[in-house]
Amino acid sequence: MSGLASTGVQKIMGNRLFLKKGGCVREIDTDGKRLLLEPVKGNVLAKNGDGLYLKRQGKVYDGSGLLLGPNSPFKNIPMLGMIL
Numbered sequence: 001m002s003g004l005a006s007t008g009v010q011k012i013m014g015n016r017l018f019l020k021k022g023g024c025v026r027e028i029d030t031d032g033k034r035l036l037l038e039p040v041k042g043n044v045l046a047k048n049g050d051g052l053y054l055k056r057q058g059k060v061y062d063g064s065g066l067l068l069g070p071n072s073p074f075k076n077i078p079m080l081g082m083i084l
Contacts, residue, residue: 018053020045 017028019037025044026037045053045060054061 015057016055018045018055019051020048020053021050 018040019026019028025040027040029036029038048060048062051062
Protein backbone atom coordinates (compact mmCIF):
# COMPACT_ATOMS: atom_id res chain seq x y z
CA MET A 1 0.00 0.00 0.00
CA SER A 2 1.37 3.42 -0.91
CA GLY A 3 2.04 6.06 1.72
CA LEU A 4 -0.87 8.20 0.50
CA ALA A 5 -3.31 5.27 0.57
CA SER A 6 -2.08 4.25 4.01
CA THR A 7 -2.60 7.79 5.30
CA GLY A 8 -6.13 7.84 3.90
CA VAL A 9 -6.95 4.57 5.64
CA GLN A 10 -5.54 5.90 8.93
CA LYS A 11 -7.72 9.05 8.70
CA ILE A 12 -10.85 7.03 7.96
CA MET A 13 -10.15 4.87 11.02
CA GLY A 14 -9.70 8.05 13.11
CA ASN A 15 -5.94 7.79 13.70
CA ARG A 16 -4.27 11.16 13.43
CA LEU A 17 -0.99 12.60 14.68
CA PHE A 18 -0.71 16.21 15.92
CA LEU A 19 2.11 18.52 16.95
CA LYS A 20 1.37 21.46 19.25
CA LYS A 21 3.83 24.23 20.05
CA GLY A 22 3.14 27.70 21.35
CA GLY A 23 -0.62 27.30 20.87
CA CYS A 24 -0.23 26.42 17.18
CA VAL A 25 -1.55 22.97 16.27
CA ARG A 26 -0.45 21.13 13.12
CA GLU A 27 -1.61 17.77 11.82
CA ILE A 28 1.25 15.56 10.68
CA ASP A 29 0.49 13.96 7.35
CA THR A 30 2.46 12.32 4.56
CA ASP A 31 2.15 11.97 0.83
CA GLY A 32 4.40 8.91 0.82
CA LYS A 33 7.56 10.92 0.14
CA ARG A 34 7.63 13.66 2.73
CA LEU A 35 6.00 14.80 5.97
CA LEU A 36 3.47 17.59 5.75
CA LEU A 37 2.49 19.83 8.66
CA GLU A 38 -1.02 21.07 7.96
CA PRO A 39 -2.61 23.80 10.15
CA VAL A 40 -5.60 22.68 12.21
CA LYS A 41 -8.63 24.92 12.74
CA GLY A 42 -10.84 24.80 15.79
CA ASN A 43 -10.19 23.84 19.38
CA VAL A 44 -8.20 20.67 18.77
CA LEU A 45 -5.95 20.01 21.79
CA ALA A 46 -7.08 23.25 23.49
CA LYS A 47 -6.68 21.65 26.94
CA ASN A 48 -3.27 20.14 26.18
CA GLY A 49 0.17 21.72 26.41
CA ASP A 50 2.94 21.63 23.82
CA GLY A 51 3.87 18.19 22.54
CA LEU A 52 3.19 15.32 20.16
CA TYR A 53 -0.25 13.70 20.33
CA LEU A 54 -2.02 10.73 18.78
CA LYS A 55 -5.78 10.93 18.32
CA ARG A 56 -7.22 7.46 17.91
CA GLN A 57 -10.91 6.63 17.82
CA GLY A 58 -11.80 9.93 19.49
CA LYS A 59 -9.32 9.61 22.37
CA VAL A 60 -6.16 11.72 22.60
CA TYR A 61 -2.93 10.09 23.78
CA ASP A 62 0.24 11.93 24.73
CA GLY A 63 3.74 10.56 25.20
CA SER A 64 3.62 10.23 28.98
CA GLY A 65 5.01 6.91 30.16
CA LEU A 66 6.39 6.12 26.72
CA LEU A 67 10.01 5.72 27.86
CA LEU A 68 9.48 4.24 31.30
CA GLY A 69 5.81 3.18 31.36
CA PRO A 70 4.49 -0.40 31.50
CA ASN A 71 4.88 -0.87 27.72
CA SER A 72 8.35 0.65 27.50
CA PRO A 73 10.86 -1.21 25.35
CA PHE A 74 13.50 -0.15 27.90
CA LYS A 75 11.86 -1.54 31.06
CA ASN A 76 14.19 -4.57 31.20
CA ILE A 77 17.35 -2.43 31.16
CA PRO A 78 17.87 -1.30 34.79
CA MET A 79 20.67 1.16 34.04
CA LEU A 80 18.50 3.12 31.58
CA GLY A 81 15.78 3.42 34.22
CA MET A 82 18.27 5.11 36.53
CA ILE A 83 19.49 7.51 33.84
CA LEU A 84 16.13 8.40 32.32
